[in-house]
Amino acid sequence: xxxxxxxxxxxxxxxxxxxxxxxxxxxxxxxxxxxxxxxxxxxxxxxxxxxxxxxxxxxxxxxxxxxxxxxxx
Ligand SMILES: [Zn+2]
Numbered sequence: 001x002x003x004x005x006x007x008x009x010x011x012x013x014x015x016x017x018x019x020x021x022x023x024x025x026x027x028x029x030x031x032x033x034x035x036x037x038x039x040x041x042x043x044x045x046x047x048x049x050x051x052x053x054x055x056x057x058x059x060x061x062x063x064x065x066x067x068x069x070x071x072x073x
Contacts, residue, residue, distance in 0.1 A: 001017065001018045001019075001021075001043065002015045002016065002017055002018070003015060003016050003017075003018050003040060003043060003045070005027060005038060005045060005048070007029040007031065007032060007034060007036075008034075008036070008048055008050075009029065009032050009034040010029060010031055010032040010034070012029060012030075012031040012032070014027075014029060014030050014031070018040065018043065021040070021041070021042050021043045022040055022041050022042070023038070023039070023040040024037070024038070024039045024040075025037065025038065025059075026038075026051055026056050026059060027048075034050070035050070035051040035052065035053065035056055036048050036049060036050055036051050037049045037050075037051045037055075
């Protein structure tokens with residue numbers, strides 16, 4: 001399943017492959033490299049908010065911590 005996402009910054013359409021019909025997470029435009037937090041529901045884009053590099057880093061660090069924690073269990 002591929003979802004088309006139009007970049008609010010440069011209007012270039014990108015696509016993401018989706019396993020679930022619902023998704024909340026970071027998306028980076030392949031064209032202008034702008035970062036967004038996108039929310040999908042039933043394969044439809046419901047929200048798209050700008051995301052800073054710093055915020056993305058925090059998200060990734062939080063995810064890394066979760067993964068480490070899971071591995072230890
Ligand atoms: Zn863009």
